[in-house]
Amino acid sequence: MDNIVLDYRPLLAILISLVAAGLVLLSGRRPNLRESWTVLAALGKAAIVYSMLPGVLSGKVFETAPINIAVGINLHFRVDAVGMLFAALASALWVVTSFYSMGYMRKLDEKHQTGYFASFAVCLSATIGIAFSANLLTFFIFYEILTIATYPLVIHKRTPEAIASGRKYLVYTLIAGQLLLIGVIWTQVITAGNADFQPGGFLAGKAATGILQAIFVLLILGTAVKAGVMPFHGWLPAAMVAPTPVSALLHAVAVVKAGVFGIIRVVGFIFGPQLLTEISIGTILAWVAALTIIISSLIALGQDNLKRRLAFSTVGQLSYVVLGVCLLSPLGILGGIYHIIAHAFMKITLFFCAGAVYATHHLTNVSEMRGIGRKMPFTMGAFAVGSLGISGLPFIVGFISKWNIALGALQGGKGIFIAVLIGSAMLSTAYLIPVVYMAFFKESVPKIGHGHDSLGEANPAMLIPLLITAVCSLVLGVFPNAGARFYDLAVMAANSITGGNVSGGGL
Amino acid sequence: MKELLSQHVIYWLIITLFMIGLFGMVYKNNLVKKLMAMNIMQVAVIIFFLVLGQKAGGTIPIEIHGLEGIENYINPLPHALMLTAIVVSLATTGVALAFLLFIERRYGALEEDEMLRRMNQ
Amino acid sequence: MREQLPALIIIAPLLVALIAPLISCVSTKALRVVVIGTLLVSCMSALSVLIRVLSEGTFHYQFGGWAPPWGIEYVLDPLSSGIATLISFISLVVIIYSGPFFNGETKLRSGIIHALYCLLTTGLMGMVLTGDIFNLYVFLEISSLSAYALIASGGYKATVAAFRYLLIGTVGASFYLLGIGYLYAVTGTLNMADLVQKLQPLMDSPVIFTAVAMLVAGMGIKMALFPMHGWLPDSYTYAPPPVTAFISGVMTKVSAYVLFRFFFYIFGAASGPVSAALNIIGWAAAIGIIFGSVMAITQTDFRRMLAYSSIAQIGYIILGLAIGNTFALIGAILHFLNHAVMKSCLFLVAGGVKWKTGEHAIEKYAELSRRMPLTMGAFLIAALSMVGLPPTAGFFSKWYLVLGAMETGMWPYIIVIIISSLLNAVYFFRVIEHVYMKKATPEMKIPEKGGELPVAMLVPIVVLGAGILIIGILNEPIATQILQYALPGGTH
Structure with missing residues (x-):
């Protein structure tokens, strides 16, 4: 790490939306002003994050440690390749989601919008905080802030169902948080207080194998709950009662990816592939992830509610990342990290589409969506792109990550996982493509359209964001490095973790 | 006998008194x-302190002409305390009686029991 | 003047306590100005003493110029002056808040209540600052008696609770008196510094063992350590809200402080009887934490829930003492501060709701988030802090406690702390659900729109709520600049 740049930008990127949350709360009576704060913060955050991108790509590391947060521990932010990747993704998609949110919330005339936008902004602060944390305590603090800030969004509708889901969400995440806390403190104790993330891990030789295994289990339990790894996924489908933009950005990108990101930090930056091989525990997690992929896909098949189907799909797709990283081979890690990007763009498109269908025609179940594609050709076209991408079709972004994960499995000598990937690809085809088929090729039910044959497209505030993300999925599928050079970032991250030299991967 | 009383029995008596008090309160x-x-x-606690200040053959701690030497006077501090x-104790009792x-x-x-019954009615 | 500041901390409220009823007969307005002013002076002098002590080291103030061990001295070290600052601050904040509550009182009653309040403050500060163990007893009784009377001012049920508290509290004080009697019998001194010297060769004698047991019993009752907590729930529930906020915030903790003083500064934590006692009270605290939290879950009255939660929270402090290493002690003292701020805040909120709607039941808290957004915002922060979620203050005391427990491998304590956090989450999120989500039913009395509390009540609540966040974020400077020196052996 010879290219360290001291810079306050990481801190600014976190604070900007926190300040925005305060302003949103203060201007609750004036919706236009309130929404402009959200948009300004989203754009500002993206600008700050992207201004650091060239530096990170050229090998620089931005750091800031403004205060001590506990005795002997800094509140320490560091922008490295993998953190940058996550932050760039989240901040870019927040901009898109902000516009979509406004369209969605106003169309449905939802209540409690002030609290909604404020919580959203806090969530994004916490997400960026997680991405930029340089040590375990900083990570934990933002991780817990994210837990709490998401709660108001889950219970947004205030219905008994929403409240029950909120409780379920809290039970899962708070227990996970406490387990994580034990793990964090234990790490702190055995390393004598120096728990800074380091590429390749820092725990080797610090304690006996048994203790290291216990710490690994605690840290993974803490993060796996947010990542929806089975059997800790129960909160995620329940949390689908939240408004769709929340499901789109938080339950497909920010919150669940924070869990996955945590797993990457634990595997790659606390333990490191080498140590995990030595204490022979990484493979177990890989198997759990593989099982999650298959089982969740099977459950998704049986879901009629579109958002629930997408939720189970998310559970499965998140475990691709976990699987890729736990293969412990350079290409596997590369594929896993890139899948964060790939899945984000595809799944946010799918959720945006589901939300647009709901907001425009008040449909939630797949069985009711016959013929909807003829009313909403653009929306369902985007949905088709997302579905094909999740299934792993080449030239859509999902293919690239899955290809690399498969190569990683071979590279790590665990070829059997390729069977899992193929099986899952077939299953995801089976649960998503029928939706597209029904939308375009079945006769419409009378519920849709009210008799006249005008297009029933979603309003532009919803339509444009979902088209943007769909196009992104396509573009990144052909040029994985387009725009923010995510692929290069993933390569850099994989290299730093394994110390290896992955240049182009499988492409 | 006197020695026994002053060394052990008196303390047991104090403990007994203390326990009678506790028992009554419960x-x-x-x-x-x-x-x-x-x-x-x-009162048990007060007597305990007074016993601490007691000395065999000691008299009240007011200087008497011709009686020099510390062993002739009992320790005044516990009495003061x-x-x-x-x-x-008086204040506490007063407050309690007011209640x-x-x-x-x-x-x-x-x-x-009667009071609680009426209170919860 | 500077030399006399330490005396001012205690003397000022004591004098005002004496003349308060007289001033009240002239004008209740003037009385409040005088009382608030005095407590402000007391708070400022405590703060300036703290700053001075931190830079110049421990300072001894001899009352009337009599040198110890004959005279009574006041020891102002970083710990005692820090806690005195905290007590006077909470006292000041609560008295400002209490204005609207005591508005309707008659002149005489108002005067007496203010006098008792000042006496209570005096007693607690005296307990903290004194360097003489019998003088400590006197202050203990001053604070207890005024607390009994203040609690009883809450009505008939409160009087019954106060009478019970008086009986049990007197037993506690008697145990304490017996304990210091034993110490005096073997050492012949009542001065703390002197005791440290004279006790060293005696540490293994059975007398010391008995003395430690007596102190534990006495202070255990006073701090409501499980299973000696019986007096607490009723007293906290029925006392007038400002009184509850003050005594729940600092009073039980001052007794914990006394135990800390005795065990870590006078006896030394490593000695046989003390380490045995610490072990026992550690377990009592652990059981108390779980018991208090479970009982809190079963309550339907918000104040009672908070009262049981206090029984659990005092356990955190004792747990920290029982673990006994640097991190755990930092955690314990930090929790002392945190809990004082957050529990006072919560009781002030409870009082505010009662003042506005006349209700205490949790299920009557519906829709308050929209009627009283600022009050409920402070409540939310305090509740999250009680659960121990970052970045609130409560998280960091938990962090240090668990860190300390982990270093010594005390897993049972870690598990207790973790489970307690989750139980806290259960009962606080239940209230949060009512406040933020439930719809009020028509027969419920809810405040009208813009029904926020009057400024005098709102400001203290918001100040304490913000304080929780500030302490959380600034916990490191607090720990290294103040608490570090407050630990045994850390004084310079």
Whole structure:
């Protein structure tokens, strides 16, 4: 790490939306002003994050440690390749989601919008905080802030169902948080207080194998709950009662990816592939992830509610990342990290589409969506792109990550996982493509359209964001490095973790 | 006999007195009796301190002509402390009695079970 | 003047306590100005003493110029002056808040209540600052007696609770008196510094063992350590809200402080009887934490829930003492501060709701988030802090406690702390659900729109709520600049 740049930008990127949350709360009576704060913060955050991108790509590391947060521990932010990747993704998609949110919330005339936008902004602060944390305590603090800030969004509708889901969400995440806390403190104790993330891990030789295994289990339990790894996924489908933009950005990108990101930090930056091989525990997690992929896909098949189907799909797709990283081979890690990007763009498109269908025609179940594609050709076209991408079709972004994960499995000598990937690809085809088929090729039910044959497209505030993300999925599928050079970032991250030299991967 | 009394038995007596107080506070139903038991307990503590200051053959700690030497006087400090403790005990009793008057006026009973019954009605 | 500041901390409220009823007969307005002013002076002098002590080291103030061990001295070290600052601050904040509550009182009653309040403050500060163990007893009784009377001012049920508290509290004080009697019998001194010297050769004698047991019993009752907590729930529930906020915030903790003083500064934590006692009270605290939290879950009255939660929270402090290493002690003292701020805040909120709607039941808290957004915002922060979620103050005391427990491998304590956090989450999120989500039913009395509390009540609540966040974020400077020196052996 010879290219360290001291810079306050990481801190600014976190604070900007926190300040925005305060302003949103203060201007609750004036919706236009309130929404402009959200948009300004989203754009500002993206600008700050992207201004650091060239530096990170050229090998620089931005750091800031403004205060001590506990005795002997800094509140320490560091922008490295993998953190940058996550932050760039989240901040870019927040901009898109902000516009979509406004369209969605106003169309449905939802209540409690002030609290909604404020919580959203806090969530994004916490997400960026997680991405930029340089040590375990900083990570934990933002991780817990994210837990709490998401709660108001889950219970947004205030219905008994929403409240029950909120409780379920809290039970899962708070227990996970406490387990994580034990793990964090234990790490702190055995390393004598120096728990800074380091590429390749820092725990080797610090304690006996048994203790290291216990710490690994605690840290993974803490993060796996947010990542929806089975059997800790129960909160995620329940949390689908939240408004769709929340499901789109938080339950497909920010919150669940924070869990996955945590797993990457634990595997790659606390333990490191080498140590995990030595204490022979990484493979177990890989198997759990593989099982999650298959089982969740099977459950998704049986879901009629579109958002629930997408939720189970998310559970499965998140475990691709976990699987890729736990293969412990350079290409596997590369594929896993890139899948964060790939899945984000595809799944946010799918959720945006589901939300647009709901907001425009008040449909939630797949069985009711016959013929909807003829009313909403653009929306369902985007949905088709997302579905094909999740299934792993080449030239859509999902293919690239899955290809690399498969190569990683071979590279790590665990070829059997390729069977899992193929099986899952077939299953995801089976649960998503029928939706597209029904939308375009079945006769419409009378519920849709009210008799006249005008297009029933979603309003532009919803339509444009979902088209943007769909196009992104396509573009990144052909040029994985387009725009923010995510692929290069993933390569850099994989290299730093394994110390290896992955240049182009499988492409 | 005198030695035995001053070295061991007196302490056992104090403990017994203290325990009688505690017992009364726990088992008596009447609130005034509870308060009296509390006073008994406090008296036990006061006597304990006074015994600490006692000396065989010592006299009150006022200088008497011709009686020099510290061994001729009992230790005055515990007495001074206990004056304070007695004042505290008096104040506590006063406050407690005021409470009891108040309770009696409202609930018309000082038997604990009866009072609680009326309170929860 | 500077030399006399330590005396001012205690003397000022004591003098005002004496003349308060007289001033009240002239004008209740003037009384409040005088009382608030005095407590402000007391708070400022405590703060300036703290700053001075931190830079110049421990300072001894001899009352009347009599040198110890004959005279009574006041020891102002970082710990005692820090806690005195905290007590006077909470006292000041609560008295400002209490204005609207005591508005309707008669002149005489108002005067007496203010006098008792000042006496209570005096007693607690005296307990903290004194260097003489019998003087400590006197202050203990001053604070207890004024607390009994203040609690009883809450009505008939409160009087019954106060009478019980008086009986049990007197037993506690008697145990304490017996304990210091034993110490005096073997050492012949009542001065703390002197005791440290004279006790060293005696540490293994059975007398010391008995003395430690007596102190534990006495202070255990006073701090409501499980299973000696019986007096607490009723007293906290029925006392007038400002009184509850003050005594729940600092009073039980001052007794914990006394135990800390005795165990870590006078006896030394490593000695046989003390380490045995610490072990026992550690377990009692652990059981108390779980018991208090479970009982809190079963309550339907918000104040009672908070009262049981206090029984659990005092356990955190004792747990920290029982673990006994640097991190755990930092955690314990930090929790002392945190809990004082957050529990006072919560009781002030409870009082505010009662003042506005006349209700205490949790299920009557519906829709308050929209009627009283600022109050409920402070409540939310305090509740999250009680659960121990970052970045609130409560998280960091938990962090240090668990860190300390982990270093010594005390897993049972870690598990207790973790389970307690989750139980806290259960009962606080239940209230949060009512406040933020439930719809009020028509027969419920809810405040009208813009029904926020009057400024005098709102400001203290918001100040304490913000304080929780500030302490959380600034916990490191607090720990290294103040608490570090407050630990045994850390004084310079």
